Amino acid sequence: MNTKTRAVLVGCGGISNAWLTSASKIPAIEIVGLVDINRQAAVDKKAGYTLSKAEVGDDLNAMLKLTKPDVVFDCTIPESHMPVTLTALRHGCHVLGEKPLADSLAHGRIMIAAARRAKRLYAVIQNRRYDLRIRGVQRFINAGRIGRMTTLFSDFFIGAHFGGFRDRMRHVLLLDMAIHTFDAARFISNADPVSVYCHEWNPQGSWYDHHASAVAIFEMTNGIVYTYRGSWCAEGINTSWEGMWRIIGKKGSATWDGGDSFRSQGVAKKGGFVNQYRDLAIKYPKNGKQAGHHGVIAEFIRCVRNGTTPETICTDNIKSLAMVFAAIESAETGKKVKIRI
Numbered sequence: 236m237n238t239k240t241r242a243v244l245v246g247c248g249g250i251s252n253a254w255l256t257s258a259s260k261i262p263a264i265e266i267v268g269l270v271d272i273n274r275q276a277a278v279d280k281k282a283g284y285t286l287s288k289a290e291v292g293d294d295l296n297a298m299l300k301l302t303k304p305d306v307v308f309d310c311t312i313p314e315s316h317m318p319v320t321l322t323a324l325r326h327g328c329h330v331l332g333e334k335p336l337a338d339s340l341a342h343g344r345i346m347i348a349a350a351r352r353a354k355r356l357y358a359v360i361q362n363r364r365y366d367l368r369i370r371g372v373q374r375f376i377n378a379g380r381i382g383r384m385t386t387l388f389s390d391f392f393i394g395a396h397f398g399g400f401r402d403r404m405r406h407v408l409l410l411d412m413a414i415h416t417f418d419a420a421r422f423i424s425n426a427d428p429v430s431v432y433c434h435e436w437n438p439q440g441s442w443y444d445h446h447a448s449a450v451a452i453f454e455m456t457n458g459i460v461y462t463y464r465g466s467w468c469a470e471g472i473n474t475s476w477e478g479m480w481r482i483i484g485k486k487g488s489a490t491w492d493g494g495d496s497f498r499s500q501g502v503a504k505k506g507g508f509v510n511q512y513r514d515l516a517i518k519y520p521k522n523g524k525q526a527g528h529h530g531v532i533a534e535f536i537r538c539v540r541n542g543t544t545p546e547t548i549c550t551d552n553i554k555s556l557a558m559v560f561a562a563i564e565s566a567e568t569g570k571k572v573k574i575r576i
Contacts, residue, residue, distance in 0.1 A: 240536050243268035243302055243328075245295050245319055246310035247276040250333060254308055255284045257529035263536050268302040270295050295319060299326040306331065306539060308532075313338040320346045324353040331358050331535045335414050336549055336556045340576075343553045350549060357549040358535055363415050363477060364422045364546070365530040371519035372480075372491050373423050380515055381501055382486030387424050387461040389416055390479040392469035396442065401467075405445045406435065406563050408467045413449070413562070416463060416478050418555035423482065426455035428558045428574045435566040441468045451562045463562075487515065 240263050244251060247269055258264045268290045269277040277291040292298045299307070299322070307323035309316060309332035316337050323330045330350070336359050337343035350357035363369070376384060391412070401407050421427060431453045435446035448466035455461050465478075477493025487501030503513035525533060531547060538545045557576045565572040 239263055239265040240306060240539060241265050241267045241302065241304040242306045242308055243270060243295075243298055243304045244280075244308040244310060245270040245298075246312070246315070246333075247271040247273075247280045248310065251280060251310040253528040254310055254532065255280065255286075257527070257532050258308075259284060260529060261533050261536060263540065264532075267304055268292070268298045270298050295322050296326075299323065299328065304328055306536070309333060317342040317346055320357060321349055324349050324355055324357070327353065327355065329356040329535075329539050331356075331360065331532065333360050334552075335359070335410075335559065336552050340553070340557055340560050343549070343556055347549050347553060356535070356539060356545065358531075358538075358545045358547045359549060359552040360528060360531050361415075361418050361547045361552060361555070362527050362531050364418060366477070366526040367520050368491075368493075368495065368497075369419060369422065369477065371517055372482075372489070372497065373425075374520065375489070375497075375499070375517045376423060376482060376484070377425060380487070381482070381484030381489055381499060384424055384426075384457075384459055384482060384484050386483040387420060387455075387459060388481040389420060389461075389463050389465075391416055391463070391465035391474055393467060393473045393476070394470040395467045402442060403444050406566070407443055407445060408447050408449050408465055409433075409435070409559055409562050409566070412467070413451075413463065413465060414555055414559050415476075416465070417558040418552070419477065420453075420455075420461050420463070421555055421558075423480070424455060424457075424459050424461065426457045426459045426461075427554050428561070429454040429456060430571055430573050431558065431561045431565050432571040433562040433565040438466070438468060443468060446566070449562070449566065451565070453558065487512070489515075489517075 271277040274293040306329045309319045433451035435449045437446045447468045451463040453461040475493035480491040482489045489499035491497045499515040500512040504511040561572045561574045
């Protein structure tokens with residue numbers, strides 16, 4: 236395929252900047268259309284990114300008939316993901332959308348079935364798993380350096396003063412942010428969710444209307460237990476956006492701060508009340524999938540062009556989405572919830 240992959244972007248709000256900036260650096264992409272319910276937003280994006288040949292409009296169906304693109308980039312709000320995706324698939328387009336995959340698990344299943352019927356790719360921007368550091372951690376664990384993983388912990392604590400809709404949002408931490416951490420837990424552990432018990436609360440002094448803190452205990456496949464602790468209203472000593480991690484294996488443990496700090500120890504000599512340990516070094520990969528939106532978009536376009544499957548394909552990503560909605564159900568009912576995908 237020598238011609239460029241034609242793309243229509245729908246949803247010209249703030250997040251579309253990351254998409255358009257990345258797309259402008261990928262020679263294989265041609266943005267042929269911009270769509271937003273506020274047509275002026277599409278006009279502004281066309282001017283801001285000098286997309287002189289791109290059509291603009293407020294009707295996705297009409298835009299797809301006019302431009303006949305290969306792919307649709309969905310930057311709309313979660314409630315619009317299903318109608319946008321189904322419309323794009325009916326027009327024979329592949330779809331790459333913002334997270335979360337859908338605004339409910341039931342809608343996610345409908346979208347996956349539609350993609351299968353259309354024989355088109357539907358994938359999700361799960362950009363954080365493309366960072367070279369998390370890929371180095373995953374490689375270290377999978378190599379068995381600390382033995383088979385038994386237990387995984389993550390902490391996410393940031394005092395985020397967003398203002399606007401997030402301050403009014405129900406389940407703001409679990410819905411808006413936790414999917415990144417849950418997806419990272421699946422990636423690091425190479426395991427999938429089985430059940431969850433979750434407790435949500437809103438700490439005294441919180442500037443959010445609803446619960447902004449949560450603790451969740453997931454049972455995962457391979458006998459792994461994963462514990463998530465998080466808060467959007469934790470002032471001071473904030474974690475990185477990737478969280479703080481502790482990984483326990485049969486022969487050792489590792490910690491990772493979500494950035495450049497990684498430490499691991501394995502058993503060097505058994506005996507006594509506490510065994511003797513030795514430090515284990517990690518080597519981060521020097522190259523690989525590029526991080527951020529650019530990396531996910533570039534891989535998606537490669538897969539569209541060569542017929543392969545992107546890492547964040549919908550049939551896999553729905554497992555991370557299922558963790559979110561099961562955690563919310565558990566928090567609302569006060570009961571342990573089995574996770575059915």
